[in-house]
Amino acid sequence: MSKTYTITAALPYTNGPIHIGHLAGVYIPADIYARFLRMTGNDVIYICGSDEHGVPITIKAKKENKSPQEIVDRYHQNIKQSFSEFGISFDNYSRTSSKIHHQTASDFFLKLFENGSFEEITSEQFYDQEEGQFLPDRFIIGTCPKCGFEESYGDQCEKCGTSHNSSDLINPRSSISGNKPSLKSTNHWYLKLDEFQGFLEQWILKENKDYWKSNVYGQCKSWLDDGLKPRAVTRDLDWGVPVPVKGADGKVLYVWFDAPIGYISSTKEWAHENKKDWKKYWKDDKTQLIHFIGKDNIVFHCIIFPSMLKAHGDFIIPKNVPANEFLNLEGSKISTSKNWAVWLPEYLKDFPDKQDVLRYVLTINAPENKDNDFTWKDFQNRNNGELVSILGNFINRVVVLTKKYYQSIIPTKNQLVDADKLALKLVNQSITNVESHLNNFKFRDACSEFMNIARIGNKYLADEEPWKIIKDNPERVKTIIFVSLHISSVLGIVSEPFLPFTSKKIKSILKSDNHEMKWSWDNLKNNDFLISENLKINEPELLFSRIEDSEIQKQIDKLNKNN
Numbered sequence: 001m002s003k004t005y006t007i008t009a010a011l012p013y014t015n016g017p018i019h020i021g022h023l024a025g026v027y028i029p030a031d032i033y034a035r036f037l038r039m040t041g042n043d044v045i046y047i048c049g050s051d052e053h054g055v056p057i058t059i060k061a062k063k064e065n066k067s068p069q070e071i072v073d074r075y076h077q078n079i080k081q082s083f084s085e086f087g088i089s090f091d092n093y094s095r096t097s098s099k100i101h102h103q104t105a106s107d108f109f110l111k112l113f114e115n116g117s118f119e120e121i122t123s124e125q126f127y128d129q130e131e132g133q134f135l136p137d138r139f140i141i142g143t144c145p146k147c148g149f150e151e152s153y154g155d156q157c158e159k160c161g162t163s164h165n166s167s168d169l170i171n172p173r174s175s176i177s178g179n180k181p182s183l184k185s186t187n188h189w190y191l192k193l194d195e196f197q198g199f200l201e202q203w204i205l206k207e208n209k210d211y212w213k214s215n216v217y218g219q220c221k222s223w224l225d226d227g228l229k230p231r232a233v234t235r236d237l238d239w240g241v242p243v244p245v246k247g248a249d250g251k252v253l254y255v256w257f258d259a260p261i262g263y264i265s266s267t268k269e270w271a272h273e274n275k276k277d278w279k280k281y282w283k284d285d286k287t288q289l290i291h292f293i294g295k296d297n298i299v300f301h302c303i304i305f306p307s308m309l310k311a312h313g314d315f316i317i318p319k320n321v322p323a324n325e326f327l328n329l330e331g332s333k334i335s336t337s338k339n340w341a342v343w344l345p346e347y348l349k350d351f352p353d354k355q356d357v358l359r360y361v362l363t364i365n366a367p368e369n370k371d372n373d374f375t376w377k378d379f380q381n382r383n384n385g386e387l388v389s390i391l392g393n394f395i396n397r398v399v400v401l402t403k404k405y406y407q408s409i410i411p412t413k414n415q416l417v418d419a420d421k422l423a424l425k426l427v428n429q430s431i432t433n434v435e436s437h438l439n440n441f442k443f444r445d446a447c448s449e450f451m452n453i454a455r456i457g458n459k460y461l462a463d464e465e466p467w468k469i470i471k472d473n474p475e476r477v478k479t480i481i482f483v484s485l486h487i488s489s490v491l492g493i494v495s496e497p498f499l500p501f502t503s504k505k506i507k508s509i510l511k512s513d514n515h516e517m518k519w520s521w522d523n524l525k526n527n528d529f530l531i532s533e534n535l536k537i538n539e540p541e542l543l544f545s546r547i548e549d550s551e552i553q554k555q556i557d558k559l560n561k562n563n
């Protein structure tokens, strides 16, 4: 039955390009899910946008002597292009510096302000007299009280990893002017998170214990067990959504408060452009809201944003938050500052037209329940040993044989024998498994089950050996090729969520639009053949090509050169 889904993917932070960790953790699984749900007849919107506020952007802007807007404009375009090149099928990709977002976030704040969800608290914060501004934690540098590192940030020491308050630093200084900051009192609004403790315990710990992923549930439980405290939703900064109340000059919404509202404003933007009603996707209890995020975002999407939505009162809360763990690279944590990463624009330069290879490797090895490692060697092995040898090889053999024996015209099948029936049965089982895994957010298993269909096809061809019997039993060969072409058509459809570029190629080779049966996901399950006899298909075309050792060595050298 058709349902309505609002699928969101974490808003990428616009202070750098996108790397493979982002893709594996969030955007590919969400894309697979969105594509699958669309193919199975649901009303789906897949929503994202750039997160353009926050302190790191202002720091980068100061360093480069640019305005924050110039910084975000540069990366917004860069990120948007990477997503599009990798086939991430967003219905809308917006940005939080847009007018519609500022208005939406501002209205959201006001509603909570007026209904008593905030409390105003005055506290002492570091202030740079020379610059005339308050200093967020990241703008304060000093000696770490734990390890003595002299360049520790206000909120965290990068050397020993300890979190602390900026007031704990020894010899604190402003990272803008280098001066010793003074303390100055300032007032801010705090969301009374403690008031949502009971609701969150009931909703997450009781109602979703068996449904949510265990890594997500575990992190939520630990936050709830510690007890929730009010949390500041505003800060003293000049880059962000201005706090829309009197006497709040020089204050903006804290970036964690405005960013998730970006999902709503992005939906509004899409609805406006497509003449749809955005409220259906955010205010109808029958709509399923699903947030795809990395594990560092769990608290914001499972504890804080749902509390904000609840405090507002008009919105639905998420049905699930299938957060992933982290992807490492060659055994070490991906690091932007150390340039230990595979950046998408660079990948495409080195491996043009190999988007699906990366999509495949990042899915089959996704960090679903624990941190996982991307290695170039594994990338090569998966390409050569699976995409080339199993999937590419199967489709190619079938299409080449069809050309050789029948001038590319699909033969008329004869009576099916047991071997045919068995292969078809196994393929159908795999389709059912793919569906079930996708419905349960198990993208690795789903992808491996999809590849299994190609394995079944290869085994069937190897067992039936049409090339050996073509002379003595040409009628039997017609059936074998027919069944193999049907399995190829199944692969053309089932590959679409995982490998959209390859799916398009397979469909084009097999002329998917010219068959009597519609090549839809629903028709995969009615035990009928998708292909039509006597239809002429296209020439063979290689789907994948081998990746040589030298290309892999080049990538490893490139990584090591930076370190």
Ligand SMILES: [Zn+2]
Pocket (backbone or CB within 6 Å): 144, 145, 146, 147, 148, 149, 152, 157, 158, 159, 160, 161, 162
């Ligand atoms: Zn330290």
